[in-house]
Amino acid sequence: FTALETSLDNFLNGNSWTDYKYADEERIECSFILTVKSLNGNKFDATLQVQYSRPIYGSKYNSPVLNILDKDVVFSYRENEPIDFQQNSYTTNLSSILAFYAYTVIGADRTTYRANGGDTEFAIAQSIVTTAQSGGGASGWKSFDGTKNRFWIADQLNSPVFEPVKECWYLYHRQGLDLMHKVENHELALSNISTGLQKLKEPNQKRPNSWLLNIFFDAKHGEIVNVFSTASSLGIDTKNLQSTLENIDQTHSSEYANLGAKK
Structure with a gap:
């Protein structure tokens, strides 16, 4: 799993997700914990826990903002295979899931600093959901896949009902x-x-x-x-x-x- 871990790290930390240039001290502190439940050849069935904490001004304390457990993480991966993502087209389920949560975390981070500051990122996350729905048919992207999945996160973050x-x-x-x-x-x-x-x-x-x-x-x-x-x-x-x-x-x-x- 070392090669997969390296690929995940390179994908999440090596991509420029926004046009904003973050200083080192501004980099968002979050964790993506992938737990593999089963492996069949190059097909992985896993869970993904996404945690994001925000530094609080004038202290050394980080405040927890997101703690999401995604139980619908199924993907294919071959050792040393690069993880590619195109915002307007479906590539793989893994890259779509990772990009979805990257934009969700960035959007949440920006919202804690400025009212509606993350709306652009939340809209991109929702567009990833729409694109993935017509992609590989994996679970977690549609409303009928359950009540606690990526569809509902994006839907609610972009809904006027949840502006509060x-x-x-x-x-x-x-x-x-x-x-x-x-x-x-x-x-x-x-x-x-x-x-x-x-x-x-x-x-x-x-x-x-x-x-x-x-x-x-x-x-x-x-x-x-x-x-x-x-x-x-x-x-x-x-x-x-x-x-x-x-x-x-x-x-x-x-x-x-x-x-x-x-x-």
């Missing part, structure tokens, strides 16, 4: 965590984070148990509890937010029971 999720990413990070390097900003930062999280009520009411909201809270639930651990000492009432989180993120609802209380 992107607004939350921005408020939570740029107007929230990035302010917390100064103690005098903590109350404002928590207020902005709370405002962002409250925005998630609307998409949850329209599309309950959506894949995008699942992805959001899979990455954020523990951090949210930690971030609000100082709320009571600042005199911030978190009861309304606690109720919202317990309703939206029922998988982790027990973790919000003492939201705002110092650990």
